Amino acid sequence: MDDRRSNDTGAPVPAAPETAGPTARSRPPTDTGTLGKAIAVLDIVASAEAPMRFTEILDRCDQPRGTLHRQLSNLVEEGLLSLNRDHSYSLGLRLLKFAAKAWAGNQFRTIAEPHLRTLHDRTGETVHLGVLRGTEVIYLDKVESRQAVRMYSQIGNASPVFCTGVGKAALSALPDAVLDTVIAQIAFRRFTEHTIVTAADLRAEIAEIRATGNAYDREEHEIGIRCVAAPVHSADRSFVAGISVTGPAYRVSMEALQSWAGLVREAANAIMDDMAPRLGPRT
Amino acid sequence: MDDRRSNDTGAPVPAAPETAGPTARSRPPTDTGTLGKAIAVLDIVASAEAPMRFTEILDRCDQPRGTLHRQLSNLVEEGLLSLNRDHSYSLGLRLLKFAAKAWAGNQFRTIAEPHLRTLHDRTGETVHLGVLRGTEVIYLDKVESRQAVRMYSQIGNASPVFCTGVGKAALSALPDAVLDTVIAQIAFRRFTEHTIVTAADLRAEIAEIRATGNAYDREEHEIGIRCVAAPVHSADRSFVAGISVTGPAYRVSMEALQSWAGLVREAANAIMDDMAPRLGPRT
DNA sequence: CCAAAAATTCCACTATTTGGAACACAATTT
DNA sequence: AAATTGTGTTCCAAATAGTGGAATTTTTGG
Numbered sequence: 001m002d003d004r005r006s007n008d009t010g011a012p013v014p015a016a017p018e019t020a021g022p023t024a025r026s027r028p029p030t031d032t033g034t035l036g037k038a039i040a041v042l043d044i045v046a047s048a049e050a051p052m053r054f055t056e057i058l059d060r061c062d063q064p065r066g067t068l069h070r071q072l073s074n075l076v077e078e079g080l081l082s083l084n085r086d087h088s089y090s091l092g093l094r095l096l097k098f099a100a101k102a103w104a105g106n107q108f109r110t111i112a113e114p115h116l117r118t119l120h121d122r123t124g125e126t127v128h129l130g131v132l133r134g135t136e137v138i139y140l141d142k143v144e145s146r147q148a149v150r151m152y153s154q155i156g157n158a159s160p161v162f163c164t165g166v167g168k169a170a171l172s173a174l175p176d177a178v179l180d181t182v183i184a185q186i187a188f189r190r191f192t193e194h195t196i197v198t199a200a201d202l203r204a205e206i207a208e209i210r211a212t213g214n215a216y217d218r219e220e221h222e223i224g225i226r227c228v229a230a231p232v233h234s235a236d237r238s239f240v241a242g243i244s245v246t247g248p249a250y251r252v253s254m255e256a257l258q259s260w261a262g263l264v265r266e267a268a269n270a271i272m273d274d275m276a277p278r279l280g281p282r283t
Numbered sequence: 284m285d286d287r288r289s290n291d292t293g294a295p296v297p298a299a300p301e302t303a304g305p306t307a308r309s310r311p312p313t314d315t316g317t318l319g320k321a322i323a324v325l326d327i328v329a330s331a332e333a334p335m336r337f338t339e340i341l342d343r344c345d346q347p348r349g350t351l352h353r354q355l356s357n358l359v360e361e362g363l364l365s366l367n368r369d370h371s372y373s374l375g376l377r378l379l380k381f382a383a384k385a386w387a388g389n390q391f392r393t394i395a396e397p398h399l400r401t402l403h404d405r406t407g408e409t410v411h412l413g414v415l416r417g418t419e420v421i422y423l424d425k426v427e428s429r430q431a432v433r434m435y436s437q438i439g440n441a442s443p444v445f446c447t448g449v450g451k452a453a454l455s456a457l458p459d460a461v462l463d464t465v466i467a468q469i470a471f472r473r474f475t476e477h478t479i480v481t482a483a484d485l486r487a488e489i490a491e492i493r494a495t496g497n498a499y500d501r502e503e504h505e506i507g508i509r510c511v512a513a514p515v516h517s518a519d520r521s522f523v524a525g526i527s528v529t530g531p532a533y534r535v536s537m538e539a540l541q542s543w544a545g546l547v548r549e550a551a552n553a554i555m556d557d558m559a560p561r562l563g564p565r566t
Numbered sequence: 567c568c569a570a571a572a573a574t575t576c577c578a579c580t581a582t583t584t585g586g587a588a589c590a591c592a593a594t595t596t
Numbered sequence: 597a598a599a600t601t602g603t604g605t606t607c608c609a610a611a612t613a614g615t616g617g618a619a620t621t622t623t624t625g626g
Contacts (some may be wrong), residue, residue: 033355033613034317034583039361047385054604056340064585069605074315078322081417085521087604093387093414093421099382100439101329131376138376156383185379247288316582317614337573347616352574354614370573370623 037063038046039184041071042080042091051088052078090271108241109140112232112271118137119267122261123245125252128227130166131241132174135186139165140241160201163195164187165229167216169242171202172209173231179206193219214261215242216254224249228257230268235276287288320346324354325363325374334371382439391524393422395515395554399426399526402550406528406543408535411437411510412526413449413456418469423524445469445485448500448512453526454485455492456514462489477503497544498525499537507532511540513551518559525541526551 032049040079044060045052058068070091075081077096095179103109104125120127126144130137136158161167161182171179189196196202213228248255291306305437315322319481328335358364364376373410384390395412404412408425413420419441444450444465454462479485492498498512512527528543 032360035321035354035357035362037583038318039363042381046381049388051390052389065604066575066585066606067583071318073316073605073624077315078319080322090388090390091381093416094387094425095378095381095385096423096439096440097421098325098329098374098378101594102376102378103439104333105334105373107334107373133376136379140379156379156386158380162522191403320614340573347619349575349616350575350614473580 010184028238038071039076041068044280045081045089046091051084051090053086053088057089073216079137092185103140103155103236106140108239108275111274112243113141114271115274116141119243119245119263120144124264125245125247128166128244128246130159130244131239132167132170132171133158135161135169135182137161137164137242139166156239158220160186160189162188162222163191165215165227165244165246167241168205168209168217169229169231169244170233170240171216172206172215173233173237173242175237176225178237194218196220197269212261213263213265215244216257217246218254220250220276225255226254228261228264230261230264230265232268232271232275243271285546298493309510313328319327321354321358322349325358329374334367336369341414348551352385354431361445386423386438389408389423389520391558392559396424398550398557400544401422402526402528405546408528408530410523411449411529413442413447413453413527414452415444415453416441416520418444418465420447420453420525422449442504443469443529444474445471446474446500446504448498448510448527448529448544449525451485451500452512452514452527453493453516453523454496455489455498456516456520456523456525461520475502475506477501479493479503496548498527499540500529501537502526502532507537508535509549511538511544513544513547515551515554515558526554 025199041061043055044057048056054069054072058065058070061068063071072081072083075088076092077212079092081089082092083089108131109129111240116127116129120143122222126142128139130139137158137160138158139154142154159167161171163185163251171182174182183202186199186202188199189195190197199262205215209231213230215228215231217225217227219226226245226249227244229242231240231242243264245257245264296502300420324340324344327340327490329474331339337352337355340350340355344351346354355364355366357374359366359372362375364372365375366372391414394410399410399412403426409425411422412424413422420443421441422437422439423438440452444454457465466482466485470484470486471483472478473480479488488498492514495514500508500510500512502509507533508529510527510529512525514523514525526547528540528547
């Protein structure tokens with residue numbers, strides 16, 4: 001009998017490692033030694049849209065040529081990077097293999113899944129599950145009817161906390177002390193005319209979410225996209241996430257979203273109930 | 284004008300790093316230094332179904348306690364692992380983020396995608412795209428009608444080459460010298476009564492695939508599942524992959540598969556045609 | 567509450583990474 | 597065609613960062 005109790009599901013609330021500023025060079029001093037440096041290189045390649053060439057990477061990381069060359073060679077050898085015939089580097093296939101395992105083995109996702117389906121069946125719109133990681137939300141799962149949209153379209157993607165329903169819902173579940181830290185780290189940026197761009201406005205919004213139990217995205221991230229969300233968290237709130245029902249503005253009015261608010265909260269509570277027994281029993 | 288020509292898509296044909304034997308300890312001597320050791324630890328956690336505790340990991344890697352502890356701490360700090368409240372370790376969310384980028388940015392997948400859709404439209408059955416990595420096939424994409432099946436169900440998953448259509452198709456595209464090396468590394472294992480379990484039989488099958496241009500999976504990996512596949516490769520065959528049309532045996536007869544063989548080859552050729560101009564122009 | 571097991575910290579030793587400079591290879595330019 | 601510049605690769609002494617045995621703290625369970 002190999003049962004393993006665990007809270008799990010992701011880093012608690014570590015500082016956001018990067019925010020990919022326009023010309024962001026040298027990462028914050030990683031104290032993760034050699035590994036940290038290698039991963040920083042990996043991250044540079046990951047944050048570019050096109051494959052990068054050696055000198056290009058060299059410019060973005062402040063390391064000597066010889067060193068960078070060895071790091072890249074090691075990453076390639078390990079399958080984390082792939083070296084193309086034109087000497088450009090792109091992310092390696094081994095990452096996919098790791099991610100597939102990470103996804104399939106994620107306890108939280110597994111627990112939440114049936115509830116996401118139920119929510120989808122009841123609303124008919126796309127349902128998302130995302131967890132908080134620093135100042136980002138990472139999407140863990142989604143359920144939608146139309147197969148047309150690409151598969152990885154959301155899963156694994158990271159979005160800012162301050163302009164997504166799931167993000168704001170998750171924030172609302174944080175203890176005040178942690179919330180302050182996270183808000184201080186947010187790099188606000190205007191995506192649409194409705195985007196919240198000040199800490200004060202965000203705090204006001206969070207107060208309201210705490211009062212009502214629901215967060216809304218009123219086309220704050222992308223024009224034409226709206227959602228209702230609700231927070232999901234572990235008992236001690238060391239781990240926070242959110243679920244949402246999302247739809248296109250032309251089809252989903254704010255009133256429709258409000259009518260689903262209860263369902264979303266219900267689903268979130270159901271997930272937390274299922275999660276509780278899996279957590280460390282006490283303390 | 285930022286055009287980047289690249290072959291890309293994955294490690295060429297590196298030795299398979301692991302095959303997850305039942306009680307496989309110490310990995311083959313990694314010469315990737317500190318990084319290699321850290322990734323080996325990550326791999327140990329990845330290859331377990333349940334989250335692992337410290338001592339459990341300690342037993343599987345031959346490293347001293349102190350060392351392992353620091354490696355784990357670093358991996359956690361980097362978000363590659365996550366430390367659960369009960370002291371068990373599971374794969375971290377950052378891997379999902381990396382994988383989402385790796386997938387979306389993969390040139391080969393992008394090129395192949397429309398052809399996979401066409402093939403799906405013509406056959407009505409599930410279409411897979413997988414690339415060869417050592418003695419495994421890693422699935423890069425899939426197109427299917429029924430949304431019911433879970434998203435990551437295949438993508439990122441690794442299957443053995445010798446008992447999958449895509450795998451055998453890919454093998455058939457390898458230069459003989461490389462093929463010998465790969466076959467020598469295969470750890471044959473019987474999955475069903477139809478599984479090919481000897482190198483000789485596999486070679487015979489590959490000869491036939493080379494002659495006809497199509498590979499079949501005759502319920503060799505899983506009873507009740509059949510497919511037709513065709514190889515896809517770069518001009519110099521340093522990169523090989525395969526595509527397939529898969530269906531349940533009760534619905535898809537061998538005759539039906541044979542009737543699709545031409546379509547699959549057509550799609551494979553179309554992908555290679557689209558790929559050619561993107562490769563390094565000459566040599 | 568106490569004992570046993572598991573996880574974490576510590577620090578002298580040493581293997582690995584570092585990084586400057588020299589080398590090879592292409593693609594342009596003169 | 598020869599020279600030049602821009603890139604990528606290799607080398608090795610010096611320095612740093614990783615190692616691993618043992619001691620310490622925390623957690624588990626009887």
